[in-house]
Amino acid sequence: MSSCEIYPVIEELSLKGKKFCIVTEVYPNGKVKRGVVSEGKVIVGEIDPFALEGKEEVEIQGMKVKIMTDCAEGNPNVIVIGSGKVARHLVSLMNFLNYPVTVVGDHDVDDSFEANVVNDMKLLPTLIDENTFVVVANEGGKHYDVSGVEMAIKGGAKFVALMASRNRAALAIKRMIDSGIKEEEIKKRFYSPAGLDLGSKTPQEIALSIASQIVAIARGGGGGHYMLKKDPYSLVGKVQEENCVWIDEKKEHEYPSQRC
Incomplete structure (x- = not known):
């Protein structure tokens, strides 16, 4: 099979x-x-x-x-905190990946998002469990960014990412430590600057790097090149070719809709 x-x-x-x-x-x-x-x-x-x-x-x-x-x-629940372009593209990507998505803001998120919208940051803790992935994605930052991160960490979210520069990430970490959160706890679940190193430049690419990081953490991946982990050159001449024949599910009453 x-x-x-x-x-x-x-x-x-x-x-x-x-x-x-x-x-x-x-x-x-x-x-x-x-x-x-x-x-x-x-x-x-x-x-x-x-x-x-x-x-x-x-x-x-x-x-x-x-x-x-x-x-x-x-697929775990994903909470996107923010209302900018990166947040919108991230929501679209997570929808495409079939991850349940909720967008949270402080009365600044409109209903055009293709997701459940919660416009009250005070409700954020009620949306979080130990398998929730939280991403704060506001270009330039907003007043509630670090508060959102703190609530997510204290709420036990599995993954908390902040889209930020290195300096802003350091300031966020210091504020959390000052508020009583242990540095060891922050290191286990806080990811900032957010995303994998894809060389991203555009809002779409930045969203893709964050989505890739979510999948990597959720599935236990390392985020590296597959060809380095699974070297195909060592198997050259040792494997047989695999073929797939796709069949029309309207004509064939079987599941799944393709046979190999």
Whole structure:
């Protein structure tokens, strides 16, 4: 089973906020079996029951089979604090990625955002839990930026980012320390300047760098180049070609809508 069968399934599970695991069985003879598991059930694929025991190696039909499990939570809630161009582009990107988005401001956010809008900063703590990602994105900064960061940190948000210069980030950190938040707690969850180093220049690119950082933290990624982590040159001449044949779901009554 290849990625073109698995991706539609995990996309739907993520959209529903459900945790899922991609389970891979590797046999001594080179045979590989993959499937998707959610809520203790095999959603797609032909996974042996032994592979669901949480072990790294099991015995199936007299063979020692390696089990690799890659799990992910459903998409976390994202709160964007701000009303500028970067905030708008970030909301659009997170919507595209199927992350639930809420925009928070201080009576300065209009209803044109494609998201739930809360125009009262005092309500921010009620929107936050331990799996919430908060981004403060106001070009040039606004009076409530650092207050929003403080509320998010104190509220236990998993990720709190402030779009700021290095100097403004340092000032925000000092203010939080002065308010009683421990520096160790700030270092664990506060990201500023916000985003990954993509060389971003435009508001769209800056939003993309922040969205990329959110995905990296949510999925446990490092933000580096994949080709450096998974070197393809070491496998040249050792692998067989994979082909996908897409089928019309109007003609085929099966799920997912493509077969490989």
